[in-house]
Amino acid sequence: MTPADLESTIAHMGAAARAASAAMAKASPAPKDGALRALAQWLRSEGAALAAANAEDIAAAQKAGLAGPMVDRLKLTPDAIETVAAGCEQIAAMPDPIGEITELRQRPSGIRVGRMRVPLGVFGMIYESRPNVTIEAASLAIKSGNACILRGGSEAIRSNRALWRLVQQALVDAGLPPDAVQLVQTTDRAAVGHLIASPDAVDVIIPRGGKSLIERISREAKVPVIKHLDGNCHVYVDAGADLEMALKLVDNAKTQKYSPCNAAESLLVHAAVAPAFLPRIGAVFAAKRVEMRVEPACKPLLRGIKGAEVVDATEDDWSQEYLAPIISIRIVDGLDTAIAHINRYGSHHTDAIVTNNHVHAMRFLREVDSASVMVNASTRFADGFEYGLGAEIGISTDKLHARGPVGLEGLTSLKWVVLGEGETRG
Amino acid sequence: MTPADLESTIAHMGAAARAASAAMAKASPAPKDGALRALAQWLRSEGAALAAANAEDIAAAQKAGLAGPMVDRLKLTPDAIETVAAGCEQIAAMPDPIGEITELRQRPSGIRVGRMRVPLGVFGMIYESRPNVTIEAASLAIKSGNACILRGGSEAIRSNRALWRLVQQALVDAGLPPDAVQLVQTTDRAAVGHLIASPDAVDVIIPRGGKSLIERISREAKVPVIKHLDGNCHVYVDAGADLEMALKLVDNAKTQKYSPCNAAESLLVHAAVAPAFLPRIGAVFAAKRVEMRVEPACKPLLRGIKGAEVVDATEDDWSQEYLAPIISIRIVDGLDTAIAHINRYGSHHTDAIVTNNHVHAMRFLREVDSASVMVNASTRFADGFEYGLGAEIGISTDKLHARGPVGLEGLTSLKWVVLGEGETRG
CATH class of the missing domain: 3.40.605.10 (Aldehyde Dehydrogenase; Chain A, domain 1)
Known part of the structure; x- marks a missing residue:
């Protein structure tokens, strides 16, 4: 032709x-x-x-x-x-x-x-x-x-x-x-x-x-x-979160499937729960061979886990959509830092908080500028069928129209x- | 600088x-x-x-x-x-x-x-x-x-x-x-x-x-x-319409103000009511010195009106937003022709039907592809305040978002x- x-x-x-x-x-x-x-x-x-x-x-x-x-x-x-x-x-x-x-x-x-x-x-x-x-x-x-x-x-x-x-x-x-x-x-x-x-x-x-x-x-x-551009989805584990729930949610969000756009790519953990939480989630990731790209403060908490692949995160990692068994991990000093990190490095797709604090839950919903914001649920739910739309023609990372x-x-x-x-x- | x-x-x-x-x-x-x-x-x-x-x-x-x-x-x-x-x-x-x-x-x-x-x-x-x-x-x-x-x-x-x-x-x-x-x-x-x-x-x-x-x-x-592009707004006067109402609406839509985007620029009249309606609206327009750009079939019905300015419409006229004391006029053989004309030549801004026929009213609302579709109301109502929005940042002729x-x-x-x-x- x-x-x-x-x-x-x-x-x-x-x-x-x-x-x-x-x-x-x-x-x-x-x-x-x-x-x-x-x-x-x-x-x-x-x-x-x-x-x-x-x-x-x-x-x-x-x-x-x-x-x-x-x-x-x-x-x-x-x-x-x-x-x-x-x-x-x-x-x-x-x-x-x-x-x-x-x-x-x-x-x-x-x-x-x-x-x-x-x-x-x-x-x-x-x-x-x-x-x-x-x-x-x-x-x-x-x-x-x-x-x-x-x-x-x-x-x-x-x-x-x-x-x-x-x-x-x-x-x-x-x-x-x-x-x-x-x-x-x-x-x-x-x-x-x-x-x-x-x-x-x-x-x-x-x-x-x-x-x-x-x-x-x-x-x-x-x-x-x-x-629909990329899905650099975050899970933030807040101070006082139910760590059993957090373990289950972070595991599901990252490892249930690696290729979907709603899989988690970055984990933020409040400093108050990092010593209790990071070794446990680190063991889960090690067992599933998920590489952890972390900031220096995480390293002592992930030391000695059998089979753990822990490497230093670069500035680029915070913006990465891996679609692979890799996750970036950072310790934050509070909700404000978590929200600021997500709004700066995220792709405005889907982000979740694990928390028992009602005010933090409501602030996260309102202030995280993403198409889907979640409290105590896996990011993997961001999907037309799971939301009850009956069908899905696509996912939009735009703000206008859909x-x-x-x-x-x-x-x-x-x-x-x-x-x-x-x-x-x- | x-x-x-x-x-x-x-x-x-x-x-x-x-x-x-x-x-x-x-x-x-x-x-x-x-x-x-x-x-x-x-x-x-x-x-x-x-x-x-x-x-x-x-x-x-x-x-x-x-x-x-x-x-x-x-x-x-x-x-x-x-x-x-x-x-x-x-x-x-x-x-x-x-x-x-x-x-x-x-x-x-x-x-x-x-x-x-x-x-x-x-x-x-x-x-x-x-x-x-x-x-x-x-x-x-x-x-x-x-x-x-x-x-x-x-x-x-x-x-x-x-x-x-x-x-x-x-x-x-x-x-x-x-x-x-x-x-x-x-x-x-x-x-x-x-x-x-x-x-x-x-x-x-x-x-x-x-x-x-x-x-x-x-x-x-x-x-x-x-x-917001142009407002080439139409009023269609259907067969069996209340002609007193039609006269009032067409007059208001065209002459209440000439410069707004929601003023009527084109009048479509069903052939069955054209002989009764065109001379009367022609007299209104003549009195207000509104120039009428018409297809040939309208001319005999507008003859002899004192002061009437009647000229032949060109193909271009059907697409014109005059924002001035000018209106294009056409006689149509029914609702389908009226809808097809509006969807072809209109600007998808605001269009109105004057009718007593419920089926025609509903079909006009559904089938005319415009941001505002009206039954028995003046196109001049297409406005954020009149619609109850409380304020208006603009008018959109797009279909997505607003x-x-x-x-x-x-x-x-x-x-x-x-x-x-x-x-x-x-």
Whole structure:
């Protein structure tokens, strides 16, 4: 495809998505939920075709020498297909967010003023590897009455095409416009550049992938981006905390899984409990081979623990998202220092305090400037499903519009409705 | 000031604002409301100093040959000062939006999950002429617990400095950090460029001014912008509408004031009522010397009206925001055509239907993709005060974050709070 052809292809997709979005915005719940249930059925009945397409992607990836974990992420197992099919049915069963009017109040002028929840219009989804995102994004678009343009990783293109054909079929089954969910068919990277520079066609871009992808998209986009940068999450163990609870929470936040963005990367311990707590958590980390990068004051307290890997933290460590069995550790002299450290070095994603002090709990909630702030809970709970959103299109580290886990609500906006009986302004 | 000095000045202001924003975010309602009431008092007691500073601005503007309406907008009359002083007291009397926790629900895991309203952090306000915006922005920043950096028009710099000094005094009176409200002291235009390119210092930019200023800022900004572009507002008179009501509403929407963004710029009339309605509204417009730019089908119905100025509309007219005694008029064959016309040519600001048909009213509310959609009310009501927001920092024509009139809520975000009792993720 020539550059001009590519640009015109993306422009055509955008115009078609814009037209389809008008039909989706006024669709009632029945066809939208019908399409989601039909999609679940197609996913289950077309397992063989999906497996064949996926096998081709995997063979190509192996031939190209992709690393093992990358190939794993490509895999569309029968279990993974059942998970996305069940997800479609769960989303179908959720209340429809669109058209709801809230806060309708009469004003002194006589007019009644309220707000109606409506779709954003068209979103662009840019993602890597995992083909299940194709179905997750399509199903959330359908439920929220939006159109979407999907751009998956080139290594998953055959799987994504096979999945997308089922979405097309389900939309047609339900009498909805198939252009409501489009897939960029070319693997040319310039397609992303056109997509993120088309404010007429796309209302918001949602990238899912590594930090460098998201930074590049944010820098070059001419449309708003719901962006998820890094998750440098902290747990602060306060003076007087229940140390059994702290042990359990810090262990879970760091070691239950190392790769998620809501895993803890940094531990702050109040000086009053450090002598009792650090040797115990140090032993847990040593047993799980978690490297500890610590400030000098921690070292005497971690001495002599069998198998412990303790190294000096550098200034850089306080800002690191390791996504690995590594944790930075610092002793602080109080709540103020802990909050200041988190607001300075953290990534405003998810941070937790372990405390029995009510005032400290409330101050931490209010003063830590992060999308999720927690008291006596594991940072690993920062997740759309755990929060009860029913589904998650992504996680936002921005403050405007959507913050933290983004579900259906993040794909909608509130417009003002005014009901009058002929009122004029004097 | 050298370019390097300017850049470092803005960077210093940004760092100071960021530091002050932490203190503002945790301030309780009492000092914030105290600062607002102190500001009202200072505005009333320092009238002479304000008048002197304003007189210098006006003399300079006249000497520079500024147009009459521009000079008028600069004027800080005793009435205008009383209005902003009373505004500060009204904002002080409003409920504090910060810290409220809503929707706190327990999840199957045991954790309780809710949302807390918090300040955005630091906003930058860029505005032209009217010095009263200095006080409006400062008072909304104080109430919402944000810090702000103000950049007014160079022609109002002496008035803005005098007003800003009173804000400083009021913050000090209340024990709040004076850096919470800063004023860019230089009139160098490059200061705006630095301000809108400082994501570390500024969370959002709110420009108020002409379309070209806002387009330029949006194009060059590296931080989110709450932008207000044009208001090409429509009134659609449906078949079967109460024509007395329609006459009153269209007249009010177009002629009550010509310059506001929520004034009507385009009239759509259903073919069934055009013969009865167009001659009557034509006579109203003729009497008020409102020029009518019409499609050919309207012309026979507007013939013979004394003083009527009727000209052929061009394709461009349908997209025009006149802000003047001019209106475009078109006859449509039904609701679908009216909605399609508004969504195509409108600016997604404010649009109204005059109808007695309930289904049409509901479809218009849902399907017209505008920040404010109205049934049987004048478009002129699209305003923060009329909607009950208590104050207005601006109007947004964006869909993300804030849409339509933006009050205190638009200066806040919702973060997630999680309250646990030691829950871990399995």
